[in-house]
Amino acid sequence: MTEHWLVVSTTDEVGDRGKVFTYPDGPFEESGILVRVGGTIVAWKNLCRHLAVRLDRDLPGSVMDREGRHLVCGQHGAVFRAVDGLCIEGPCSGSHLKRLQVRVDDGRILLDLSALGGLHAATLPAGTA
Ligand code: FES
Structure with missing residues (x-):
């Protein structure tokens, strides 16, 4: 599978309270949350x-x-929980948030669009590699 990475933030922009970002998934604009877990x-x-x-x-x-x-x-x-996305309290206890695949490269945080599983491959925005 071909990987397509999109820069969604820099590491400096992710503070102790996390950072919300948006990304394309096919014709839709979706939202993600970046959090620091230890040094990751x-x-x-x-x-x-x-x-x-x-x-x-x-x-x-x-x-x-x-x-x-x-x-x-x-x-x-x-x-x-930020570490594994497990719901530990509330109406959906025991379920998990969906993890998004990211990597850090020279202070930039890149999202793997190819791991989203949607229709995005045909509609990748300019600037993705
Ligand atoms: S706890 Fe999130 S919608 Fe109900």
Whole structure:
């Protein structure tokens, strides 16, 4: 499978409270969340596992708890561990956020569009490699 990487952020832009970003998936604009887990950057799809809404729907860009260890859905308070996306509290306990494949290259964070599994291959934006 051919990989197509899209720059979605720089490591400097990902603070203790994470960073929300957008990316194309076929004709749709989707949202993801970058978080720091130890010395690693991890990316989760910004979509609750209880209902199909963004975790930050009511307060855009605000997803992490004060300690930066958990992602919290603003709708009904589901709490997901940043390290593995597991919901540990709330109406979807036991489910996992969808992980997005990212890598860091010279301070840039790149998302693997080919791992999304959608219709994106035919509609990759200019500037992807
Ligand atoms: S929609 Fe996220 S907890 Fe209900």
